Amino acid sequence: MTDTVTSAPVTTGLYIGGEARQTAATLEVVDPGKPGVIVGHAAAASPADVDDAIAAAKAAYPAWSALSAQERAAHMQRAIEGIADLRDEDAAILSQENGKIRMEGWIDALVFEIRWNLALMLADEVEATKVLEPAPGTPVTTTVAHQSIGPVTIIVPFNWPIAILGASLPHALIAGNTVIVKPPPTTPLATTRVVQRVAEKLPPGVLNVVTGKDADMSALITSPDVAKVCFTGSVNGGKRIMEMASKSLTRVTLELGGNDAAVFLEDAILDDTHLDRLYAAIFDTTGQICMNAKRVYVHRSRMDELVAGLEARLEKAVLGHGLDEGTTMGPLHQPAQKAFVEDIIQEAKDAGADVREYGELPSDPALQGGNFLRPALVIDPDPQLRVVTQEQFGPVIPILPFDTEEEAVAAANDTWSGLCGSVWTADVDAANRVGSQLVCGYVWVNDHGATRLDLRAPFGGMKQSGFGREQGIEGVRAFQDTRSIAHLDAAALAAMAH
Template sequence: MNAFDLQMYIDGQWYDPARTERIPVHNPARTAQVVGSVPDGRAEDVDRALAAAQRAQRDWAGLPLAERATHLAQAAARLASIDESGPRALTQEMGKILAESVMDFQSPPWVWSYYLDDLDGVERLLTERLSDEAGDLEVRRRPVGVVGAIVPWNWPIALLGVKLGPALLAGNTVVAVPSPFAPLGVLKAIEAIGDALPPGVVNVVTGAGERVGAALAAHPDVAMVAFTGGPEAGRSVAQTVAARLRRGVFELGGNDAAVLLDDVTVDDALVRQLATGFSMTSGQVCFAIKRLYVHESLFADVVAKLGDALQETVVGDGLDPEVTMGPLANERQYKRFRAMLADAEAGGATVRVFGRKRDAASWDQGYFHLPALVTDVRSDERIVAEEQFGPALPIIPFCTDEEAVALANGTDYGLTASIWSADRSRAWELAGQIDAGVTAVNMHGFTSFDARAPFGGVKGSGYGREMGKDGLLEFTWAQQLNDRHSVQ
């Protein structure tokens, strides 16, 4: 028996399906180690979860907003105080350092607080009224019904949280499908919050995405799908949802550009932000820096100092307190990342690695890779044109502001970006020219987000928004009630 042999969560109960097949969950730091398992679900398990969610939805939506908020606040408190077993399970299944796994579990309470701290504002969003001598008009934002939430392996609790909080506050119920590469952390989170919510309000079905995720997206009882993941799977799910004329929010990753203008001071603070901005979670973050464009006058200095900073990186098992960067999460991602680096080198690029191995003797037992800087690289190389999702950063010089904007916009992605300059007005002007859902000035990453503002992408990065007012309204549909008559 492994430490984390877990069950599905359906209708307020832990549930094992009649089929006995289970999916083993391997530790990417020690690939031969199985740290847990989950049921390998099928379409009938999706049916069971959706039936529970359907039964619960009408009563849940019928509760006053304040009561739904009380339930969500209790869930937030439990998640914020979860014991270390949750973060440890997450680190062991997908590799990131324990401090990042703790942040993952702390993220939903932070997002939900935006709504919970201003219930009057939420009420105004959900019900708008206009009354004058012509009569009354009311616009009600009604819940869509049952939401299917499909979450990835890199930050699964955080990315479930940005869906769960607003969906529940709006009166929906949820059936979630975690990635088979990282289901344990999600189930530990549900274990913490489950009793705070009525049965059936939140359900979790585990299994291969091509089975349970596809069954969820195609199911007639799913009113909306909220998906975060890769573009290939996202497009497939979006086509299924569109064919049924149902709603969807899709965040499909980013190839996020950071642009350093010629007036930037290349000091330790800047270099540390850049190093963290691309290497956090081994580069496996949708909004991490994936491309760095540096004015030609600063190029050599930035490359040298960034390399020096990366020498401090210690790569190894994420549970080791001395480790600052863990392995890549799974074999598929590891092989893809390595192939992209190899292609870049074959095309003439220079790839330099930095940092040190925490345990050289066990290095080949995990999906480890030292952080790398890639220079002399063409824009059409995969490492530049695609989202690499690994700890390698291509650095490309530019001459003018106009060229920098064109380079930053030169991919099919548009999730996040950043502009760095000593002149805030100049940076602000250029930021408005970047085709990205979030463009920050002099910062990149977690510090550039605000739960009050919408998050999401354009172009191949998807559509729809999470967080903020927009993130709440995505989970509703507008009904107009009108008895207004013209005044003679």
Template structure:
């Protein structure tokens, strides 16, 4: 049974049927139709902006207490439908059950924590000095939220929720590969807000992105996705000086120092940093640097750890890694593995298939560890976005830092050592939006959301997280 939102889009409080649609299939079972995606027209995209602009005039004048209370009510309504949406999420995205449920539960946390924080955040801040000055806040207007297919639910909620709490209205454009869970959950959220506060459109990313970025009524664009698309949005929004918040691609390094302890905790964290969501994470570990003296030990232990991975349909509890999400990504990663083997590198296949008989029915790839490669090779320099990880040996600390920074990206990084002070010193030199010590994960505090540097992102973290990104601060003096 298809979800209610299948083949529809949300315009000013009404779910409308689109004249054109495309199908979504389970990446673990090619033949299983999960639902449909509406392909909106240019006119329908513009109508969504019209609706958002109209709703903004009244929504922006509501009290912060009203916005917070509505959000808490929406969060309470989401909790009872979590379980029924976990399986939908797995079927359209490919994540395993535990990852899917964690994503949705963290969306509830985004809503409740945001509602609690916005009350304090909205209060004027007094500045002392020669005159009395207050720093006050106001919403910016219509916000466009464009999110990717790899972690669509949480990444959408982390943008939509603070935008609404700050008094903005939003036009949401989920990825066409797997929008159904996002839309089903946002359907429940939207029911607690006036029509037009949330509009949801799906379809051609190029067409919708172009319209949203050129329309002067859209005052903020939050985009998570590929760097090339981010550059396009920056160009097309330049004429209106639209505020941009972008988290883009990554080629995250993990730098292991000579004193690293490769115990079970470290190996579990390394494996998670590489293979979470089958490696389809912008901030996943994409390359590991290890001293020559510790290389053999790392390869042996990480191989044994990855051999514990069971790849299969995410709905089956025994699977701890699912398929890749779509054919394009599957083909790219498969070809990358083949070309790496052809180059003469040592490619170690690890893990096992949960069900070999149905293996060819999904976009399944086993984890691969690559050795015998140098800094200049494609497998090291690209964003693999799949379960394949190169290990590169270095001769000294300076070389490791130089290589870690030798990339156009700068999203996340990690330093693995028993010396915390040394880890912090090296973190100061690594060009990344965030650096982890003896881990490579996400921030537990949902108010923290550090974009990357270089070609990995635009905009920086603030004290109040994403709330600040969707508001203007201004001074009132007398």
């Protein structure tokens, strides 16, 4: 990673049917750390532009789906070549439009490439079939195969938009579908740049990207020509997507919010390595990651030790602009989110909880009024406070003691969410025992967080954290349907006749 800094403003357009397209209207993208600074402008698609993108994906679908999975993989391999050439620039742009530190922007783009290449490794499995031989009373040989479903829409959020796109886009394409990508309206620039560079190397219409106001993009969800919508975002956003998709019975994959519990058993290892992992799992991207740890449950005998370990790290936190040297924590992305997190911290203080805040707000005049918030620990709060029951999506974490393993499991599962969780213990049997009781889609042992995800494994939530899976062959199957072809078996039929 170099020290490349991209000068604003950046301008991006639409990419539809193999052609770049500009629009009269644009989205203004602002820097969350520097009030009034414009990072760039993204094209604002009209409903007609959106209809054109859907039509382009529909027109490209027959030829793309007719290719073998290996042929599609070859196209996709060529399309990803050279994607890293502009990674430093992409990371700098993403840092400015999102607020995250530059290194996280760089990793965001890197993970997209890693996930793309892992999806290509699944090509041999994409068209796998299962044969059901004739059986007594069933005189047929039936082949169960997988088929693509058509044009799909993929909608990604502001926090890790490029990396999150990599969890579904290559899987949809290698399964034989064409795609329209909708980047987030507040962070559209870097994502659009990456998608367009890939799309330019694929057949026209196979991959399209449209940016704009949500109100003008509804056809991406409601059109009968869209076979599926894959959405990553908030729970309320997922509910809206599901309701809109129901009008045309469009299928959905929803990867929504989380209120992830990290459970530290009595024998948990609390050395620097493990505490560093926990700190990152809580405070990466200023706490704005769905799979971050949102609640920490720790055996009462280890409470002080764990708190001291986090405090030692928080005391070194440097709040500042994401591109500034030495910054370890950037601003929150939106003023409204900052206000929400401030509110739940104040609620905890008013309730008498032990709230400890760390670090110093930036002194640079250019950053005054930015969405900066001091990170905080809330020690042993009332479990009914919002800092415990709601997804904070900010730099604050409640730490709650427990006395028994059963108590910890019950508390961890007592939530609306079921995205991820973690168990921290030196005992493998205890890890498996507790981990298997956590009601969530992904469980770490002695680890937690987005950067620690096995990118080969299926990922997705339970309960209100959504449904469907991304990554792995399960992520490919999410963009396919099954077809059964039954052949009458003459010998079996003759045997039945006698």
